[in-house]
Amino acid sequence: MRQYFTLFIIGLILAFSSCRTDFDTVASTGDLKFSKDTVYLDTVFKNIGSSTYQLKVYNRSKNDISIPIIQLKNGLNSKYRMTVDGMSGTNGKIFKDVTLLAKDSLYIFIETTADITDANPTDFLYTDEIQFDSGANLQKVALVTLIQDAVFLYPNQNPDGTKEKIKIDGKEVDGFYLNENDAVNGNELLFTKQKPYVIYGYAGVPENKTVTFEAGARVHFHANSGLYVAKNASLQINGTVSTSEKLENEVIFEGDRLESLYSDIPGQWNSVILENGNSNHSINHLTLKNAVTGLEIRNTTNTIPIKNSQFYNFVEHGILTKNARINAENLVINYAGIASLSCLYGGNYNFTHCTFNNNWQNSSHFAVNLSNSLTGATPETNPLTQATFNNCIIYGSGTNEFNLSKNTNTAFVYQLNNCLLKFSSSSTNPDYQFKTDTQHYNNIILNENPKFYNVNQNKFNIDKSSSAFAKGNQAFIIPKDILGITRTSPPDLGAYQSQDFPK
Incomplete structure (x- = not known):
């Protein structure tokens, strides 16, 4: 009986198939x-x-x-x-x-x-x-x-077919040293706005040399690439205020994929590394984004001014320091897998009218992390002689966006004055008594939303409805904000003077 039924089905299929014409094109x-x-x-x-x-x-x-x-x-x-x-x-x-x-x-x-x-x-x-x-x-x-069109900078190929290398942390990596008398590019230590630059591997600045980036310079780093400023060499970033959203006078460091799909993806290139030494670095109007770690500063002797600059979208850190010295004004950092700002192994820091935010999607990130030690097989300590935050915003999507990692065997000096701070969990730790510890905290606004314009687009402007509006201390005022707008008195917290948002 099953055999007859099977034959019937086959016959039915053949009958229908013979009636169809749509198998022919x-x-x-x-x-x-x-x-x-x-x-x-x-x-x-x-x-x-x-x-x-x-x-x-x-x-x-x-x-x-x-x-x-x-x-x-x-x-x-x-x-x-x-x-x-x-x-x-x-x-x-x-x-x-x-x-x-x-x-x-x-x-x-x-x-x-x-x-x-x-x-x-x-x-x-x-x-x-x-x-x-x-x-x-x-x-x-x-x-x-x-x-x-662009200027392409890359390691040469050696006679044996291998690529040119430079040493970073004792390891050889694909890279080359910028040459001020290059036969093709001329002075490679001067980056102008005439053409964008595309860098493959690590571009190194030789010892005792200075690399300068003029206003409007655009630098694009290929995957696994970066900028390495060697011991006693100097970095000069000379951006100025722009008059449009094109940031025509900003110096911009980013990856080499120009498609809109890649505009906000972290980890497209490695980092800018400032090696230890007596160097005269200066950073003004720099936008740096989409790297593993944005800026790493190691054991600097001189204080580095960082002004009117923006750091966005990092796998690890926006700015990572190890025993550095920084004086920052109108600095904005957002979105990092570990910390937007991480100051390790001590140092000396002063941050005024800065916005530190971190909306990385995990619970273990921080907007600001301070430490006077380095972890490892043999932990090392170094004095944190000063970490001062004036008229700043420290916020993000996590529960606690401010972290202190203190080794009591060495100095750990810090103070927050007139800052808006995200720290939601109750704590009996004496380091986090924001309302009663006047040695370290003065006029702290705790866990109030600053109402940034659009965090997902890295727009940290505020308006008059923000909890940061007119909450700054006039004694710490920086006269103009990151956009060159004159601040009112009393000043707003963070890097931006409040304005009405577009409807």
Whole structure:
């Protein structure tokens, strides 16, 4: 009986199959629909591959169709490449007899790697188009990419095929020392705004030399790259106030992926390291973002002024110091896996009108972490001779955004004056008695929301509804805020003078 039933089912399937005609394809009639009529591939540097972009192609008809050809207009000479439903075609440029079923769709993924010489010399756009079919049935989707010229700095290749190396912490890493008399780039110790710079590996500043970044300079670091300022060398960042959101006069350090997808992703490059020594560093109007650790400062003898600067999106720390000396004004740091500001192994610090926030999504991060020791097999201590915070905001998504790691065998001197502080858990620890310990805490606003404009977009402006409004001490006022706006009296806390938010 089962055998008869099985034969019946098979016969039924064959009968239905013999009635269907849609297993046969018909020629495309030029009625394809597309998810977009132009695919804009975000800005790329010359000869650096883009991200992959998607186009969806729809067959709205009741018939299975065959598209005779899908190709790039520039054919095999095109700087674009595609895959069509997983097929690579001829060099990713030409695809023949592509079947698209009724009421179905296919995916096309597009990438490009182009040189500045391939682009239109007037607007630096490189364009092509995807053509579907030909003649009367021709349909097109435009492709547009902005190619940006740049100065590329990278390790040389040695005669044995290995890359040039420099030593950091006793280890050899891919890197090179900037040369003030380079045969190709000229003075590599002077970064101007004429072209952006792309750095591969660690760019080292030789001992007793100074690297200078002029206002408007743009520096892009490739993966696993960074800037290493050697012992007794100096870093001079000379940004100035900008008049628009383009930050035209800011010095900007970030990764080398220009696509909007990468605009706020931590860990795209490594760090800026300032090695120990007697150096005359100065940092003004720097935006540094998307690194592992933004700025690491080690055993500096001279005090480093850091003014009007922003540090965002880090796997570990925004600023990490070890026995450093800093005088910071109008500094903003946000979003770090360990701490936005972490001052270890003592040092001497003064922070005025600064905003330290941390919205990293775990419970063990801090906005500010202070310590007079280094952990390890043999813990080391060093005096924290001063850590003063005046008119600052210390906030974030965690329960407690302020942490003290004190070794009682050496000095640990700190004081917070007129600060808004996030510390939600009750504590009997004498180090966290914010209302009664006047030696360390004066006029603390505890656990009130500063109402930042948009934390997710790293916009830490406040308005008059903020708990930080007009709560500063006039004695500590910095006359202008991070945007160059004159502060009122009494001043607001943090790096920004309050303004009305746009509606």
